[in-house]
Amino acid sequence: xxxxxxxxxxxxNEEEPVHLPCNHSTISGTDYIHWYRQLPSQGPxxxxxxxxxxxxxxxxxxAIAEDRKSSxxxxxxxxxxxxxxxxxxxRDVVYAGGTSYGKLTFGQGTILxxxx
Amino acid sequence: EAGVVQSPRYKIIEKKQPVAFxxxxxxxxxxxxxxxxxxxxxxxxxxxxxxxxxxxxxxLPKDRFSAERLKGVDSTxxxxxxxxxDSAVYLCASSSSRDRGPNAQFFGPxxxxxxx
Numbered sequence: 746x747x748x749x750x751x752x753x754x755x756x757x758n759e760e761e762p763v764h765l766p767c768n769h770s771t772i773s774g775t776d777y778i779h780w781y782r783q784l785p786s787q788g789p790x791x792x793x794x795x796x797x798x799x800x801x802x803x804x805x806x807x808a809i810a811e812d813r814k815s816s817x818x819x820x821x822x823x824x825x826x827x828x829x830x831x832x833x834x835x836r837d838v839v840y841a842g843g844t845s846y847g848k849l850t851f852g853q854g855t856i857l858x859x860x861x
Numbered sequence: 862e863a864g865v866v867q868s869p870r871y872k873i874i875e876k877k878q879p880v881a882f883x884x885x886x887x888x889x890x891x892x893x894x895x896x897x898x899x900x901x902x903x904x905x906x907x908x909x910x911x912x913x914x915x916x917x918x919x920x921l922p923k924d925r926f927s928a929e930r931l932k933g934v935d936s937t938x939x940x941x942x943x944x945x946x947d948s949a950v951y952l953c954a955s956s957s958s959r960d961r962g963p964n965a966q967f968f969g970p971x972x973x974x975x976x977x
Contacts, residue, residue, distance in 0.1 A: 779965075788865070788952050788968030789904065832903055841909075842916030846892075849966065851903025 749833045754856040757823045765818040765855055767833030772813050777836040780818050782829040823859045830854040865969035867953050873975045879941035882972045886955030895938050896952040904952050948976045
């Protein structure tokens with residue numbers, strides 16, 4: 746399984762931007778970079794994904810390094826509701842049962858604390 | 862649109878007892894996943910279904926765990942007999958594989974199992 750490295754924890758202040766880094770030096774050409782977050786007592790929630798180009802959606806932006814060995818999730822204005830564990834995941838293509846599919850392998854993620 | 866529904870939300874049992882978890886995926890999602898999440902860790906995939914077929918159960922401890930997805934909609938995950946080490950949150954997720962993109966997985970709130 747492809748691996749990612751994230752800081753164990755980060756802190757931010759409310760209404761400030763947050764940059765969550767992720768290293769994935771062993772990424773292959775077909776691996777998509779996915780970000781999920783998990784709020785307390787909830788299941789993970791999809792945030793964003795990308796392959797090579799930077800991506801924006803209503804929740805966040807994803808900046809991908811030119812060599813694809815690292816990426817950064819950007820929350821433009823953190824709110825208290827953004828406090829969560831953020832997972833950076835390389836979506837592997839695996840073969841099972843005679844078919845292939847994209848498998849998400851979660852690491853430990855980054856615990857984001859947002860201060861009022 | 863209703864999300865992934867799981868029940869029960871919490872379950873406390875004594876070791877060696879059986880336990881079952883139920884999941885209702887998002888309507889129209891043909892792919893269903895069961896994950897286990899230990900405290901402080903990311904979720905780990907146990908089994909993946911395409912419609913009613915289990916296409917990846919390589920991580921499912923088959924001596925005591927079983928799962929089924931009759932009619933390709935709802936799914937049940939069973940443990941018999943439960944052991945102390947099975948205490949964890951069991952998450953169900955669903956996705957639609959009809960489009961070819963790296964589709965997101967949608968998670969339910971999970972069932973927190975405590976084995977005494």
